Amino acid sequence: MTQTDFRxxxxxxxxxxYLNCAYMGPxxxxxxxxxxxxxxxxQQPWTLDVQEVFFDRPEALRAHAAKLFGATADDVALMPAASYGLCTAAANLTLERGQDIVVLGEQFPSNxxxxxxxxxxxxxxxxTVTRNDGxxxxxxxxxxxxxSTGIVAVPNVHYSDGGRVDLAAVSDAARAAGAALVLDITQSLATGPFDLDRIQPDFxxxxxYKWLLAPYSIAYTYIAPQHQNGTPLEDGWVIREGAEDFSSLSNYTDRFAPGARRFDMGERGAVQTLPAALASLEWLNTLDMDWLQSQLRARTDHLAEAVAPFGAVCRTPDRSANILCLTLPDDAPADLAGRMANHGVAVSQRGPRLRVSPHIYNDEADLKRFITAVEAELG
Structure with missing residues (x-):
């Protein structure tokens, strides 16, 4: 592993x-x-610069988010939650009577x-798609x-078992069926490369607040150009053409700001939270995503191998690099995640599995602490 002290x-x-980034990123x-x-x-609102708060800072945030998508700033909307983006997608896609919307079994409820x-x-x-063992x-x-498929709405990484979805293959199948593709990539964006040109999602x-290391109530949505003339969920002032001119806000207009900006949330300036979100994106964009994915894979592979002798085994085919979900032995404590906390280890329990989600801030000592805790509880 790298010798850089990211911790x-x-x-x-x-x-x-802390091995729980899939729950909430620090x-x-x-x-x-x-x-x-x-x-x-x-505390002193008279010191705030209107142009910076309402326009320049959101544009900077949009541009840095766009880099992670491999998109342009015009293609990204600023939203308060993944559910907001999913509702925006649903409101702007057509579904014919009798058509299917394909989702994964045990997918996150908002999707x-x-x-x-x-x-x-x-x-x-x-x-609802389920998978067989293996x-x-x-x-x-x-x-x-x-x-019969009208919309395919899936994640890149399943949040409760860590299974990976080959988005390129699924995109090809969706296009062949004439279906729209909507992706919830909350559990994968900024953990490895995202090939927008190859995948070509609609949304x-x-x-x-997870892998993008931002405060709560910030989300980013890529919207394909063919949908950027759609209907936003809100009719706020800031998404309108000419909103920068505060002296003429009462000159109402039906014209929107260009690109995906029309889909931005109200109060997108979020004076108290955007600076933190922006600083996190700036740092993430200094990392090579192929390198980052390899680092996360090394950590989860190491943990999987180390705890297998204690009966905690990953049974997910084609699992992601960043999330390791361990099936537990029948006699494992029902409150194992809570017991792990007593050992100074933060992980999650999702259904019958222990979910472990390290990042590059986790060093060898962190990994050893987890392995020791599992041995103490299951060994």
């Missing part, structure tokens, strides 16, 4: 191993400092409820996409 960029006590020290300074400025409503409104149905999510998906959404 020092975060506020971690030495006797604690904010780097520099990002926290930027946020704290923003709160200080917010299910919205499609249930869409299917009910349009006279379609949600088709079958990858990609294999199960490709078998389910066909002539791709990522919440910021």
């Amino acid at each position: 020092s960029l975060f506020d971690f006590p030495r006797d604690f191993a 904010i780097p020290k520099a990002s926290a400092q930027a946020g704290q300074e923003a709160y200080t400025h917010r 299910v409820y919205v499609w249930r409503r869409k299917a009910e409104e349009c006279g379609g149905q949600v088709r 079958q990858s999510w990609t294999e199960a998906l490709l078998a389910a996409i066909g002539k 791709a959404i990522a919440a910021g």
